[in-house]
Amino acid sequence: MMLQQYTKEFKYNFNLAAPVMLGMLGHTFVGFVDNVMVGQLGSAELAAVSLGNSFIFVAMSLGIGFSTAITPLIAEADSEDNFAKGKSSFKHGLVLCSILSVVLFILVLLSKPLMYQMDQPEEVVVLAIPYLDLVAISLIPLIIFQAFKQFSDGLSLTKYPMYATLLANVINVVLNYILIFGKFGMPPLGIVGAAIGTLVSRVVMLIFIYWLLLIRTKSKPYVTNIKVFVLHQPMIKKLLNLALPSALQMFFEVAIFTAAIWLSGTLGKNAQAANQIALNMASMTFMVAIGFSVAAMIRVGNQKGLKNYLDLRRIALSTFLMGAVFAVFFAICFFIWNQWLPTLYLDLNDLKNLADNTEVVSIAATLLLTAAVFQISDSLQVIILGALRGLQDVKIPTLITFIAYWMIGFPISYILGKENQLGSLGIWLGLVAGLTAAAVMLLIRFNFLTKKLLLENQ
Template sequence: MADTLRLSVPIVIAQLGVVLMGVTDNLFVGRLLGAVPLGAAGLANSLSFLVSSIGIGGLSVIAAMVSRAAGQGNEQGINQLFRASLRVALLFSLVFGGLSAIVGLNFHWFGQTPEVTQMGREFTLILSVSTLPLLLFTATRQLADGLRQPRVTMTITMLALAINALFNYLLITGYGPFPELGLNGSALATLISRIFMAVAMLAYVYRSHRFRPFLQAAYAHLPTKTQVTEIMRLGLPGGLTFFFEIAAFSIASVMVGWLGAAELGAHQIALNMASTTYMIATGISTAGAIRVGNAVGLGDRLRVRQAGLAAFVLATAFMTVCALVFFTANDYLVGLYIKDNPTVAGMAASLVIVAGFFQLSDGIQVVGIGTLRGLSDVNVPTWITLFAYWVLSLPVGYLLAFTFEMKAVGVWLGLLIGLTTAAIFLTIRFFRLANRYRVTASDPVVAPATVS
């Protein structure tokens, strides 16, 4: 438990820094520009992140693979994994950056108001350019996290957060020599901060003595085709698992947008809060994946189970506290985002209450995905999330919102049902595999035994 907590804290802070960039964008946009631009920016961010989520989720398997190789003392393998991860990141950037641009050019597909459509189109096109630095940063941080050096990522992310906040103010308002760009200034601030993250992360890894043993020139000629194939084999199902959940929330945003701009603004406020706690839980999930992967590399079945259990306990404790905060301080939290619009604030406060109910499920399901990733179990979780979010969550949410006229609250109740279903099945899956797991320290990638 203590080891997981020590590893989790800097990863959690780094994850919090990433999501706080979105929070910062929304705070500046909501207070300086109003509810309609806030809704447009929130929807554009959701759709852009949805497109890139397969790449982000796909690359996230690398930390557990690096940790496993470290457990085996395989420096050469770590070098090949790192170089392969950069190649995969470049490939993913071309594919998902292009798809994000297509989404931006066709923002009218989502049936929003003309004003939201125009603002969202331009915002998404700017964000599509930032896909390359985002995925290069994601790939590089996998090396640091897998080698249990997450403070590197934490420091760079927090610096990027400050840069993002500064340029939000400068470019939205046009302070001093900077042009007044309004909503697009917020998108450019995100692009600038992501470029900084990628450059700083790569520079640190290549210059720091901590990573020198794994980046020796003697390894540079070694082929990476096998590692690229392995990352793609494990990463794409893992990326789809991430995609199905993110897509459910993005489509939920689209459905709420059909109800009106005010409802969409309220939805984005509540979603921003829920996303903050979710990203912190993903830090615990990542720590769990790293510790489980390392235990697999060491060939220690008992440690596999203990590492997973510690991650589940930490996530449960943290998300319980978050739920209590959402229940008791919802009005205050909403007030941080918007003022002088009691209609939007009232709707957002109601949605924050619903978000409080699914905090526990959200934390448990993301830890389930992470710990299973440490076991190289990616296919079954993909099917579980597909069922939970697309067969249950979205149809039920639509039915409650439009047939039973529960509006945005109905959409959020559908999300609650999907998250709870995923949490139950993923938890069962992990402990069944952990109890039957057979590990061999010499195996480069250990696959779990088939569980019927």
């Protein structure tokens, strides 16, 4: 009976989370297709995409993390039936995300010379720079799209971002096939073709979600007659107080995974390619946890608006439980198929690169065993973080993520990840330690806050 009070929320949680999962999985699936297609060109090309994307991921983490501040504000205004508050939150969030997208694009371009200072294989750097130039431009439509996505999620219209993302994915896959390999009379552009596919698909994704929100009765008043030059300082301040810590939370996590890519690069192109494969597989399962994180953020935000703190705590715990169940399932899959999954990315019939490709598969298989372990803590920490954002508690969780990833996780990765220590496995053991520390500390924080709210409102 005790368990039933949580399991009865599973259906609603899943219905809310599923479109987010499918959209995010579709988004990550494009990365999977990119990696599989580029992997056919060789391990150097795969490592180059990994290196180029490592810069993009850092910028994306700031942009996406920043945009998440919009969702709890919209969810709270929606439950209060306060249209003016909701529209103001969306408008100011859209303007701030648009400005941030241009700033991040410029910062990525300015950071390119760092590639030569990072002890990466030279052939990989030469391939990565033209790829990065084009993908950097795609940050602008991507982060503006995120503002619309987070707004749509806040209204519980989680299907619309999914539709836009899935359309973008189809376009990306088709363009990749044509441009990477030079089909239908086009010249083969290699990894630059993959970058063009990414850019075009993200522009289409932004246009499509705007159109979807424009034709829906509930969302149309929010996305029309937006007076972007009429801004109010209190709302900007409120959004920044939520958005900047949220951006830092995501940055601290993505940055440690980016550091893992760079540390892998110091071990050679094969270690870096293997890291990219394992990271891509782990990120696909992580998108399921992201779905539950968004569901937790929306539902906690709604209950906060209603001031129903008993249900708030129960509903949040139900999302944590669901996330844990799915994470254990994925962990088992990684344990069973760790040897086979990496072979999807490389051509083992390519005799010229057989030695390199075989080594990549061997390293990636070991890393997937480690990924199986951190599935559970990684899922829990992001779902709990979503619930805390729904409570609009962002400052202490930001400190927690910094301590977990950069004072616990990274030192372990750096020390154990050296060639004369455990190499790639050591890097990933640091990730396990950081994610587990984050999950434990965030759960303590959530437990403390919700019990305090219950005591104050008895």
